[in-house]
Amino acid sequence: MKRIVFLNSCPVWGGGEKWTFTTARLLNQDPAYDIYIAAGSETELFKRAKNAGIKTEAVEIRSGISVLNPFKSKRFIDFLKKKNIDIMFLNMSQDLKFGGITGKIAGLDRIIYRRGSAIPIKNRFYNKYLLKDCVTDIIANSRATKDTILKNTSQWLSEDKITIIYNGINLSKIDKAGEEAINLHEEFKISQDKVIIANIGRLNYQKGHEFLLKAAAIIKEKRNDFVILIIGSGEREQELKKLAREYNVSNNIIFTGFRDDIYKILPGIDFLLHTARWEGFGFVIAEAMAASKPVVSTDVSNISELITDGENGFLAEAENSEDIARQTIKMIDLERDARLKMGKKGREYVENNFVLDKMNEGLKELINNFE
Template sequence: MSKRLLFMNTGTGWGGVEKWHYKTASALQKREYDIFILGIKDEMFYNKCKDAGLKVDSIDHIGDVTFVNPFRLYWLVRYLKKNMIDAIFLCQSSHFKYGSLAAKLAGVETIVYRRALAKPIKNKFYNRWLLKYCVTDFMSISKVTRDKNLKNIPTDYLSKEKLKLIYKGVKKDKFIDPEITSDLREEFNIKDDELIIGNVGRLCRQKAQQYLIEALPQVLKEFEKFKVLLVGSGKKGEVFKDRVKELGLEDKVIFTGFREDIPSILKQLDFMVHTAIYEGGAPWVILEAMMAGVPIVTTEATTISEFVIDGENGYLAENKNSTDIAEKILKMIKHPEREKLGQQGAEIAKKKFSFQKMIDEIEEKILNN
């Protein structure tokens, strides 16, 4: 009988954790694992998993203290036993506490805590106890994330054998040679001699596109033939548009809104600029741009330097520093072999950050270990 795997997620949006659970569960089902999903009924994650043919059951929201609720704990223990779950994947802190305790009580063989947030786990007695006695595999998506997570946890509570470094993976065929669904130059009236610079991400505090906007006047002093596409939507959209107007950049910055055709867009960029002030782990857009062969200018936000190597597949700028961002943009513009930086990024991505490699390593390091 194939192993029975449970992915539990009560997110109400469609962020990185939801995407990872959905893509990973779908891929493992294709490898003939028996997949179970617990999610909040009629939320996007729940519906997408259901539409993909995964076994989906509903669960109520999981909070920080759900793990001490005996009725909720009893319900999950019964669910795990009834469905004879062999392995459970948990990502959020609240799910780790609730899910790992219930899984231990239910006798689940493999209990995986995949942590993508680059912040220390609180050194609470219950966290230490759960890591030592319940979790069988602590899965990290980058070295920086792992080191930050365990900064405050004594080493005797999480043995080295439990530590599994498995990078996020991007599907090669989706980004290396995608279908071009819209000609950006034609769609946005961009001239043939103008560079297309892109920023892809939610328009929000974290992604901090204001630092890119505020870098552009300095860039314009030395180079004028470019357009910047801000690809995405979000709460800061109107604020960023107002800032563009204040700086007189309406002719240079194009707000595309939310787009589904990211692979097509990436393939048409001359380079990408990423100005986030922090990142939880390995940003999808950085890995996707690398796989697409796009050179990258990015701030040194938390984990980024583990993926973008300065001078090899892009340039690193100081965090929250528009002047330094402008200097790195100009350096990229003037680079005589800019395409070579993108090609080198693609080679790194194919070797280390492919989706198939990620699934292979989950099987090798965790499910078949």
């Protein structure tokens, strides 16, 4: 039996936390693995792990120098040794620092860093030490992510250390939730003649919500038959609400806050609008496609690995509100049957490339290819 811990210190719920939870729960169903999730005790990930019957370990890690806190480090090393952990998965950069060093001291067989963001790794001495001497394997969640990992590190980091494993989508869960779809017109009091657009993600700098709001203002100059649900929470919430007022689009924007019923929301939208500055995989895009919804997205990082422009969605130039508005209007203008056809193609693409079983097989092959 392999004993595995997933270390994820992110304080909020997002794509990386969804991946951690989904992967840990999958492996936890296999008696060949003994699974733990190590996370902050007040995080959504920790709570979901407990509710799912996954063993947990409370680890409070903050960015900066606190990742080297000797008392926290010793406590975690003691946990790793006491539970005879063989393999540790790391998610965030602060997890890489804290988990890479503690895992090496504890003598783990495998330390696997999962890179979910297509941002180049800085060529710093500590990254060289962590990735060469502490980490045994790296998972990239897309070709774009792999390329950015190597952009500044190719002189000293072996490409063979990196394995691409795409995120897996639970199609049966999406289909089941579709049977209990939320009536968005009723819940949010949206008139039947409005096109419902969803934007889903943390309210942070990466997701580029200011470009979405400016695009909404541009669209409103031409038409007023749309509502955008901004689904998520984060540090920019008040700033973005103020910006919506300044752009005079408050009547077209609904901030829903964090929702844990996204799969029940997806059937009720007409399409997804994604305006990120960068992505690693774009989990929510694949989820919308799995729910047979077309997507308008900025053409960043790996998104073109998901969306074929004009087939299952439209691609817009990143950080360009005018182009985002143009592509969004193009989607609104499509006949309903044309949008349904796009959504169907998206579903087929997910079925062929991003199902949960494929991800599970790739992970197990990586885990077990080491004795």
